[in-house]
Amino acid sequence: MPVDSADVVIIGGGVSGLSSAYFLAKAGKDVVVVEKGTVGSEASGRSGGMISERVGESPLVPLAVESLNIWAGLDDELGYPTEFTHHGRLQVAVTEEQMDEVFSERDAAFAHGINVDQLDPSEMRDMIPGLSEKALVGVFFPNGGHANPQRTVQAFAWALQDMKGRLYQNTAVTGMKVADGRVSSVETSAGTIEAETVVAAAGPQTALLAEMVDVHVPAAPARVEMLATAPLEPLFKIALVGNGLYGRQAARGNLLFGGGPHEWADVGLTTDPDKPNTPLIRNIARRLAELLPGAADVPVIRSWAGVVEQCPDYLPIIDFLDSPSNYVVVTASAHGFGLAPATGKAASDLVLHGESSIDISGLGLRRFDNVGTGWRDERGWIPAPEQPAAH
Ligand SMILES: Cc1cc2nc3c(=O)[nH]c(=O)nc-3n(C[C@H](O)[C@H](O)[C@H](O)COP(=O)(O)OP(=O)(O)OC[C@H]3O[C@@H](n4cnc5c(N)ncnc54)[C@H](O)[C@@H]3O)c2cc1C
Structure with a gap:
């Protein structure tokens, strides 16, 4: 039955x-x-x-x-609330190599008829207090955002x-x-x-x-890792991408950041997949300290991983x-x-x-x-x- x-x-x-x-x-x-x-x-x-x-x-x-x-x-x-915030997304380059990625995102946006603004270091630092002095150039996508x-x-x-x-x-x-x-x-x-x-x-x-x-x-399954810092005073509302990381400041003030590379993982049909953190978390923390030196002394209080599928x-x-x-x-x-x-x-x-x-x-x-x-x-x-x- x-x-x-x-x-x-x-x-x-x-x-x-x-x-x-x-x-x-x-x-x-x-x-x-x-x-x-x-x-x-x-x-x-x-x-x-x-x-x-x-x-x-x-x-x-x-x-x-x-x-x-x-x-x-x-x-x-x-x-019901999702905490969606619509303040835009900034992609920052802190190395010459990352500048190519930023410009290629800018050109791709224009090719799709999507308006973006190229920002210089001082404009970016106005947007993100504590941003690295090494920030070279950024592209701001007014339409980006994040949610809980x-x-x-x-x-x-x-x-x-x-x-x-x-x-x-x-x-x-x-x-x-x-x-x-x-x-x-x-x-x-x-x-x-x-x-x-x-x-x-x-x-x-x-x-x-x-x-x-x-x-x-x-x-195929792959593991993705993130960390959370202790809460900080409100710094920025936008979604931030740079130095191989993506992240945001949560409503409670924590910085939540993740980044690759993603390693392959394995899953079973009905079981909870293993999703341990790896030493990648230390590397994400280092990249975050480089990107936001103003937050370098804030403790990491949590880290986690999840499994996504990649084609x-x-x-x-x-x-x-x-x-x-x-x-x-x-x-x-x-x-x-x-x-x-x-x-x-x-x-x-x-x-x-x-x-x-x-x-x-x-x-x-x-x-x-x-x-x-x-x-x-x-x-x-x-x-x-x-x-x-x-x-
Ligand atoms: C750490 C991390 C950071 C990420 N950051 C971002 C980001 O910033 N922006 C973004 O867009 N995406 C991000 N992603 C990716 C995004 O979270 C996923 O692509 C998205 O959540 C996938 O949703 P889904 O519903 O397709 O899959 P899932 O959330 O995996 O849901 C599938 C569900 O199916 C259930 N299930 C599986 N097998 C069975 C079964 N046999 N019977 C019944 N139920 C079953 C599972 O329990 C699971 O709950 C991130 C992912 C991770 C892990």
């Missing part, structure tokens, strides 16, 4: 799954979310909270721009429940039944849930779920598959927090209309048709040595 049935069963109670669930419930669908832990207990609750237009990744720009539009009204939309990941996940979850969406926490998906080319039900640790449509938004486990329905999703091109997958014909894959890559409102909208569009109102044409699974199962091993020990993991 099934324990439940729904129009749409969403696997994963992270920010992508909950955003998808919210927009589907808002459109009148009967929605169930199945989460093996508690909402946001994996990458989504551990995120840096940075939100940007992702100008360096052309296929993502329409999604990222639409996401920022949704973020601007999200607290009112959901009826824990509050955001909770806001989506509560808003979903307000619309009678059902949330099964501490419930793991263990299998799927496929009949006539469709997933007919999802097997969970609480019993069988019948589904008209399934949205798999299970973070790094999305690839393992896909294997159950004979689909190869080349999204060969570091971009998400949002796709309604041909087979099984009622199965939507949603992966977020390493920057899915900022994108999540639009990701959820796009996923709900796919379920409701078979196509997305936001241009996600560059994010289909078919772009990996020629990628074999051994691609991760061919990359070496870290997914993207050349990427500073800037958000």
